[in-house]
Amino acid sequence: MRLVIARCQVDYVGRLTAHLPMANRLLLIKADGSVSVHSDDRAYKPLNWMSPPCWLIEDPDIWTVQNKAGERVVITIDEVLHDSSHELGVEPGLVKDGVEAHLQELLAEHVATLGEGWTLVRREFPTAIGPVDLMCRDAGGASVAVEIKRRGEIDGVEQLTRYLELLNRDPLLAPVRGIFAAQQIRPQARTLAEDRGIRCVVLDYDALRGIEPDEFRLF
Template identity: 85%
Template sequence: MRLVIARCQVDYAGRLTAHLPMATRLLLVKADGSVSVHSDDRAYKPLNWMSPPCWLVEEPGTWTVSNKAGEKLIITLEEVLHDSKHELGVEPGLVKDGVEAHLQALLAEHITTLGDGYALVRREYPTAIGPVDILCRDAGGATVAVEIKRRGEIDGVEQLTRYLELLNRDPLLAPVQGVFAAQQIKPQARTLAEDRGIRCVTLDYEALRGMDSTEFRLF
């Protein structure tokens, strides 16, 4: 990552033209080759930018950034106030609170959220077409496969349907019922699930997270 703070003007020529008059701005040159121009407002959004693949040619007082489409970002530098480079390393990616893995762990810990008498068999139950989020048994001992999503859409119902078709071929598990659990379930997904005999459960992440854990209790 290269950070340059400079008084500059910026001219873009391509499908349209744009001009930024002379002012002090932050120029970011990233390892992916992108170049973006930022002011001290507008939050994260740059004033102008060139996405990769693009090429930066530096000449005294001028940066020319061009791409294969022939578009150009011309940055005229009046004064450079700061110029530094920093190695940021490999980006591990954003980890969001409340993603499906967290929902799965919380629901497995509090499996009776699905109903009194439910008991966990295991998380990530392996099948030939991928792991089922949760396999459990209801109060009557019947096997239940649970698919967990943050947002329940038709694709999730289709995924659970495929799991159920496969699991119901196993005489040790059949008959296997399905539960489609999500923080939000789209009406179309709910209609499809219920038409296929799959129960829909809306999960309250905050309520699950606030439940008392019994994991380390004797009583």
């Protein structure tokens, strides 16, 4: 991973255009080829980025990041304040809570729980910022990304939002809808998800496991 802190301006040229005026920013160049531009006031979210596959062309004052679709991020460098490279080694991956991991496995086996005619594309669908729990297709063939939690909090909605922003840049997948699935979903998380067009699904762990409720029944 390469970390560059530079005074720069950034211009995105593609389906839309965007401009960031000259300022001090962090440029993050990862081993997977992705390049992202960060400020000091946006937490984890980059101001602009280019996902792999893409390539970086470095001239003394201008960096150009381009992908196969012809989209470009042009970074004009005024001054480099820091430039360092670091070898992070092999990423062992996120170790999930046992119940959460089992929920993902069960929902993958019973994806029709989300809708009739739905099919599973892949578990742990890879993206440049981490794997989506499930990538599915609905009965009409549209792509749906599913994020699974044991307890649905606002940070889980934010995580799924980041995945959707990235996935919808891929013309082979877009448009991609989102589902936020959990055993419990907090009201604030549900409100945020629904405001962003993300469907919320409450999962019944025992039902997915095929265990019927231990209750007296009339029939």
